[in-house]
Amino acid sequence: MREGAPVAGVSDTGAHVGRDAPRLPRDAPPACRDATPVAEGRIRMVTIPLAAGVGVLAGPWLRGLVFAHAVGWRQPLRQHCPACGTSVIPMTWRGLLAVAPLDGRCPTCRTPIGPVAGSVEILAALVLSMLAMRAPSGWVLAAWIWWALLGIALALIDTAVHRLPDPLTTAATGGVGLVLTAEAITSGEVDPLIRALACAAGLALVYLVAILAPGGMGRGDGALAVSIGLLLGRISVPAVVLATVLTAGLAGAWTALGRIRGRLGGSDAVALGPHMIIGALVALLVNA
Secondary structure, eight states, rough: TTTTTTTTTOOHHHHHHHHEOOOTTTTTTTGGGGOOHHHHHHHHHHHHHHHHHHHHHHHHHHHHHHHHHHSSSTOOOOOOOOTTBBBBBEEEETTEOOOTTTTSSSSTTTOOOSOOOHHHHHEEEEEEEEHHHHOHHHHHHHHHHHHHHHHHHHHHHHHSOOOOHHHHHHHHHHHHHHHHHHHHHOOOOOOOHHHOOOOHHHHHHHHHHHHSSOOOOHHHHHHHHHHHHHHTTTHHHHHHHHHHHHHHHHHHHHHHHHHHHHOTTTTTTOHHHHHHHHHHHHHHHHOO
């Protein structure tokens, strides 16, 4: 080799290049390091308070949904004050759009309407803030927020009257499906959508078996399971499995506790929806 000829893989400064290049030392100037984590941190500093704000703004809508839909099966939705009969819930789209008074009281007689004002707002803000901390993209965060907001309303309704209304479970599934489809189209990556659809179908089949079994769960639980399969299938199959296991564990523990304390009899029904929603949220936060 003639003197002065560059050696393969070594620059004229003697530094290795290409695949064998050493990593930057820990004490390298910040400008030389990967700025992606910093950028992500700045984005989350914006998205987290924005998500919390969405939760607060959605509060009257969620309280209106709970008041309107917390009725018996095939009973008309509630729009009027139970004390004086004043119309207090503007409602349309089969009750999907129902807004409670901002202060949570009838403007005529001051009777409380739905959940206490501020309680649902705080809950929604906390849930959406946690989701914003874990969301990998804007599309995914949008799907999570839509499902979580309806999930809060569904959990409260199911707790009150042991029902998961079709308009709300259908809206949850449809909204998540539309957003994930939009993500697949804009990103060109269809594998997450295919996995989400497969998980939704698989989870629906599991719940269908439970619905058809004697003394099984309600049809609304199966409808909610479809949206959970979509939501968590976008992340991974283990997330769906974890949510299912958590649902069974939470529901079993709640039932056992109720019977020990004498609040549940052997034939008393247990609202499964809240346990499904809590299990799904935990699995989402753990696996995202």
